[in-house]
Amino acid sequence: MSKIKTLYKFDENFNLKDWQIVNDDVMGGLSMGLIQVNKEGFGVFSGHVSLENNGGFCMVRRNLERMPVNVYTKFLLSVKGDGKKYAFRCKSGEHQRHTYSYEFTSTKEWTTIEIPFKDMQAVFRGEELNLPNYHGDYLTQIAIIIKNGIEEDFVLEIDKIEIK
Template sequence: MGGAPAMRKPLFDFTDPDAATAWRAIDDRVMGGISRSAMRHAPAGHAVFEGTVSLERNGGFASVRSSPGERGLAGAQACLIEVRGDNKRFKLSLLTDDGFDSLNHQASFTPQGTDWQTVHLPLADFRASFRGREVTGAPPLAPANIRQVGLMIAARQAGSFELHIRRICLI
């Protein structure tokens, strides 16, 4: 069939060992909790978002976020993330500014089983959030303006976790 080729913008290709170094942990320690996480490159050629979520001291989430950069794609309709996990629920966050504590747009996903899979997250399903609470009336995500990308585990899922990631891209 004819037509224009699909737009695709790689946000992160974790087969590159340096891609994981652009990410930093932002855990519930910012609120007094004791959860811990990190993003590292695995020798098998992908990144691993891993750590431990603790509910002690009003905690309950662990997250990592990329450094700011030109990551947007005008007209993008979805985000694809190639992952395998431990059947826990994660959130992908997209931010349109360079701030540390700012509005972000989140969509949840749960990798099933231990095989690699590509999760398709329509941008229309991303919900505006600030400090873990949904923000009603916020403007929709503007895909051309994406500056930061984040991963989070929350929802009172205490214990250790591992999410393996090969790629994140916009389409």
Template structure:
């Protein structure tokens, strides 16, 4: 009887391993997220957008709130909150998953890699928010380079940072993110 249990356990493990892509939780915004995430705005290059990133908690979630006024005046147009990766992603990682809510606007994830050497270089994927918490999955194939000097696609094991970004148009930004995971 004992060997049947071992075989059954082995089969379950084998099928589970191939059944889906494992997910690695990257951030839940608990325990001092302000030490891991940094706020940036286009003011670093002469833009005039204003905003902030605050770390909040409600009855069920801890989250970051990115809010402000994005302005394209003076060649600007972004506010963001960014975290540098301390460990390399596995080369089998397929993308990023977020748990988000917001004002219904379109927002972006920017990935920087070992190949994005200039401050204005990144890979970008967009998503839309709603007032309710929603899971958003962005495969790496959805990320587009910010310029023609970058490779068309990025490799997971070259990603060095991830940013939540309000970008590219004049608008009032309000986005909250409670989870960031790699899948």
């Protein structure tokens, strides 16, 4: 049986400095996302995606100390959402420009999303790259993004993010 390592568990000790919001305002857009903890102790990534001014995404990310992950094969996300599509992303190097991405659709019930490393595609600014999928050697960043090409409000509750 594979060992499970928790990368982040939301709880009452949540530190906002652990996470960074990146909205499309970096390109002139008007989307607004935020991360907070609700009274039950779960992380809540929520906001509004706007398509105005070439906008269209909200992302929350956490930088990690570079760690080897070659003994693991997948991410486990414990989430409850709004039925909308999101993508989980990761980086294997601090100076790497592209990320590895895997799309999933949230449900209104708590669900554990299993994301095999081998199914995470290399992307840059939302475009797929002609590079191999995530090889799972090192990990330096995890992120969740919503970018469905429509104007919408969103709410995604997050309990924990693990690797197995």
